[in-house]
Amino acid sequence: MLKRILVVAVVATIAATISHGALAQNQNEGDAERGRVIAYTCFGCHGIPEQKNVYPTYPVPKIGGQTESYIVSALKAYRAGNRQHPTMRAQANTLSDQDINDIAAYFVSLHEGDDS
Numbered sequence: 091m092l093k094r095i096l097v098v099a100v101v102a103t104i105a106a107t108i109s110h111g112a113l114a115q116n117q118n119e120g121d122a123e124r125g126r127v128i129a130y131t132c133f134g135c136h137g138i139p140e141q142k143n144v145y146p147t148y149p150v151p152k153i154g155g156q157t158e159s160y161i162v163s164a165l166k167a168y169r170a171g172n173r174q175h176p177t178m179r180a181q182a183n184t185l186s187d188q189d190i191n192d193i194a195a196y197f198v199s200l201h202e203g204d205d206s
């Protein structure tokens with residue numbers, strides 16, 4: 091399982107590096123398409139978009155229905171150490187501000203026009 095997450099992380103990093111050049115013009119606004127690529131690793135635990143928990147050994151909060159600002163502030167809090175969860179701190183440590191904006195834009199876009 092860990093191996094699979096690592097493979098996914100490497101693939102996502104490569105994909106993010108490639109897409110970064112192509113989408114670099116859109117700097118401060120969250121870019122949902124780039125976020126979709128970066129957020130691929132997150133699905134290993136958060137199980138979005140189907141909202142199923144693929145990691146049944148411990149609870150993982152749903153993030154698909156959150157607001158953009160909530161996701162941004164949560165990720166920055168993990169990165170800054172204001173939220174202590176080691177798993178999410180490790181995740182957030184790898185993200186730039188732009189990555190966080192893009193990921194948040196993507197998660198919010200998952201539920202546009204969806205009442206659930």
Ligand code: HEC
Nearest residue numbers: 131132134135149150151153161164165175177178181193
């Ligand atoms: C290895 C499993 C794992 C991965 C991978 C993972 N997360 Fe998490 N995430 C968790 C767990 C567990 C929590 C709950 C942590 C806590 O209690 O503070 C969490 C919490 C969060 C929260 C806070 C939710 C809330 O309701 O407060 C956000 C936002 C989040 N993750 C985003 C992400 C993003 C974005 C990624 C990809 C870059 C990601 N996570 C990757 C396991 C993971």
